[in-house]
Amino acid sequence: MEFDDTNFIGIANAEQYKSFVDEDWEFDILLNHFASEMKKGHILVFQMTEEGIEHSWKVDVKVGTKEISPKCFRRSVGYIRVTDDQLFLVDYGCLTMAAQFEDEKVPDKNCSNYRIEIDSGIYRVEFIQFYNVDEDEYIGTNNTDILLNFIKVSNFEPIVDSVFWCTY
Structure with missing residues (x-):
C-alpha cells in the first residue's frame, strides 16, 4: 500500500460494506x-500505529494456506464475507471520505489499486x-510488513466487537 493515511487499514467487501456514516461524524x-x-x-x-505514523506497507496475501504461526509483532483473526470474487485493502483516508460523503464509496480511486481477487x-x-512502525522494528521477517492469510470456511463467526488493536 502506497504512502497515505494508513493509521488504520481495512479489508473491505465493497459490495456489502455500508460506508456512509454522517456528514459530521465523530x-x-x-x-x-x-x-x-x-x-x-x-x-x-x-489500527496500525499508536503514534499516527503514515507508512507505505508491503503486504503479502495468501489464500488457502493452513494457519501460519511465524514469529511476528502481532496477529489477529477475523471473518469476512466475499460476495463479488474480490476484496479491497483500504486506508483511513478512503474510509473517512466514504463515511462523510454519500457519493464517495469504498474503494476510492487510490485504494481500487489494492484489489484482492478471491473466490x-x-x-x-x-x-x-x-513491522512495528512505531518502533521502526521488524519481528520475524523483514521481507513483508503485513501478511494476510485467507482460509475458506463454512461458517461465519462474528468474533470481533471493535477495531483490532484500537487504543482509543
Whole structure:
C-alpha cells in the first residue's frame, strides 16, 4: 500500500460494506460503525500505529494456506464475507471520505489499486503484522510488513466487537 493515511487499514467487501456514516461524524461514532460492519463480515479494520505514523506497507496475501504461526509483532483473526470474487485493502483516508460523503464509496480511486481477487465465500482471515512502525522494528521477517492469510470456511463467526488493536 502506497504512502497515505494508513493509521488504520481495512479489508473491505465493497459490495456489502455500508460506508456512509454522517456528514459530521465523530471519531467514536466511526469506530462503532466499523465494529458494526465487522460483526456483519463486511469489513475488518486494524489500527496500525499508536503514534499516527503514515507508512507505505508491503503486504503479502495468501489464500488457502493452513494457519501460519511465524514469529511476528502481532496477529489477529477475523471473518469476512466475499460476495463479488474480490476484496479491497483500504486506508483511513478512503474510509473517512466514504463515511462523510454519500457519493464517495469504498474503494476510492487510490485504494481500487489494492484489489484482492478471491473466490466468493466466507473466510477466516489471519492478519499478521511483522513491522512495528512505531518502533521502526521488524519481528520475524523483514521481507513483508503485513501478511494476510485467507482460509475458506463454512461458517461465519462474528468474533470481533471493535477495531483490532484500537487504543482509543
